[in-house]
Amino acid sequence: MGDLVTYRALPTNSVDYIDPFLFLNHHGPQVYKPNNYGLPFGPHPHRGFETLTFILDGDIMHQDTGGGKDVIEAGGVQWMTAGSGLIHAEVSSDKFKKEGGPLEILQLWFNLPAKHKMAKPNYIGLQQDAIPSVEENNGKVKVNVISGNWRETKGPIPSVSDIHMASIELKAGGRFTTTIAADRNIFFYVVRGFVNVNGERAEKLNLVEFANEGEELTVEALEDSYILLGHAQPFNEPVVSHGPFVMNTEEEIHQAFRDYQQGKMGVWE
Template sequence: MKTRKAIHAADYHPIADLITYNPLPSHKLRQIDPFIFLNHHGHQTYPKNNNGLPFGPHPHRGMETVTFILEGDIMHKDSGGHESVIEAGGIQWMTAGSGLIHAEVSSEKFKKEGGDLEILQLWVNLPAKHKMTKPKYIGLQKNEINHFKLDEDKVNVQLISGEWEGQKGSFETISPIMLSTIHLKAGGKFTKSIPQEENVFFYIVKGSVELQGEKIPFRNLVEFNNDGESVSVKASEDAIIILGHAKPFNEPIVAQGPFVMNTQQEIMQAYQDYQAGKFGSWDHE
């Protein structure tokens, strides 16, 4: 088993009226290469006639965003012409690559009717050789994503990318990355094989779980040592976790605002290109 190195509690950083916790990066943890950033929005209940999510048009380059919609919805629009509304249980995977502008806001229906909202966004780095790849966006609803059950149906795995016990994830990725959302009923357990050299991304969204007898509550990120070849989890109560693993890129990283590159010069170039209109035009209302 991989032993846990540290537990990192998510810091509270509200954005406007949006409840937001941020476990990565923190003052003790810069990244879990290639996983570099996580925001956990909610859980909260919006009233009728609300303003919805506050993420209007903004640029990205050099990384990917994976957005987990647990409750509520997200309306995505970008300068590449992609547009969708993804509802509860769905996933968005956007490859910013060479650069694009996008907005992530609530649908008109959600703003009018209100309701529960809980959304997480994970940033995944791109290796240097793929930083300037063509931008791409795919949004899948809950029923379009591969899922399977374990431990007499007490564990439900939503397999986003990579492979697990012969099952294949619903998103093709540029670099080999395994990523899943796992719902566990109290007492449910699983063991996932993970190569020793791969880094593990493990975040508890709801409930609490046990790792090698240690109980860890929600809104905590677990950092593992590269000393074993599996992770074994048992739910202390009904729980949701996000589990990912991948080989680290082991490349220099310079992150500034919405851009994630390898050098400061590349960051400066990203700002210049954005200001010069090279990320596409934004003509959405």
Template sequence: MRTIKQRHRAINAPIADLVTYRALPTASVEYLDPFLFLNHHGPQVYPPRNRGLPFGPHPHRGFETVTFILEGDILHKDTGGHESVITAGGIQWMTAGRGLIHAEVSSEAFKQTGGPLEILQLWVNLPAKDKLVEPRYIGLQRDEIPVLTLPGGVVVHAVSGQWLGTAGAVQPLADVALAWLDLPADSQLTLPVAAPRTVFFYTVRGALRVNGTDTRARELLEFNHDGDELHLEATADAVLLLGHAAPFNEPMVSYGPFVMNTEAEIQQAYRDYQRGDFGVWNG
């Protein structure tokens, strides 16, 4: 079984009136190649006639955003012509590639009625060869994501990659497996993950024991590359965001909304954005 290198506590980083905990990066961990960034928004309850999410139009280049909507909804719109409202239990997978502008806001219905909201957004790097691919967007509702129900009541929502023989809904450019798991108290699960791969392990709710180490809500675990098995035990009802991928082992430079391989490429991204190469926003 893999050993744990370090436990990283998510830090409180509110955005306007949106409750936010940032799990990656923090003072103790910069990134887990190729996983770059995780914001945990909520849980909170919005009142009726609220302003909704604050993420108006902004650009991206060079990576992918994967958004897990646990409660509430998100209206996604971008300069590639994509637009959809994804509700609780769904995901949004956006490949920024060569660049686009997008907004992530609440639907008019949510702003009128309010309700519970909890969202996770993960940034996943793209390898150098795919940094400038054509942007794409995939929005999937809960019933479009394969579900694997295991003995003991563990439920695996397979977003990408292979999970005990079940293929995820999305076929990403890189070999990235992502899922979220619901684990009832006292349930157990053993998963194979090849030792060279980077594990992404974030406890959203509840409490877990993995390979003999206890972890709690809003904690990210960093693993050593010394084993090929994860043994999970839920010590309370838990929700887990779990991923794994082969590290790219490439240079990485990030600045604001762009993630590239060199400083020169970051400067070029800003020039391209400023001259309108990311498209024109029609709000």
């Protein structure tokens, strides 16, 4: 994407989606020179799903037709519920474009169930210090809780679909065990490093797919690692997507395009 290096972990040739987790783009890691053009994601529409963006390095300047606007820096996250539809842009701040520096950003898309697809759009941006963290294994494991719960710690972002999400930093030798109900689908992506997951090895830039056969998940870092871990009840609904819209039927996709063209998702100023 221009000079942006991107790895797509979902969908792939072997996995369309892990209901309700639809899509993951991993941008970077890379270093931008001073006086760069930054991120290329100018104004574009969305309807029918949610996005969660992790800023590991660099920053994102967000703006949308629902009134959301801010700059989130390294360590922060952005959660946007597109719902009935909006237009948004995700670009680099003027400071980053002028000074350059390291950049690594991941964006994950969650489906919305049919009953929430036309919900009012919403945006939440959190800097790193607003995200609660839990340390385990004598500080070798740090869990950043974004939505849902981790042990007794509740994430700051409410999920209408009961999606639990965390980013987890592990030092070499760090280990944790957690329990996830067998009927919930697991999202597990290795951003950096090399880990053992229930006896199987997984390295960076790999998505791990699970069978719904047990409840215990044990992870051990073979080197310093960073993972995304989430889980959710599958919706078991039809998924019809076209570009920036994710709905349940082809007609709903056509209607989304008509609504966008008629300005019903807002008008970009």
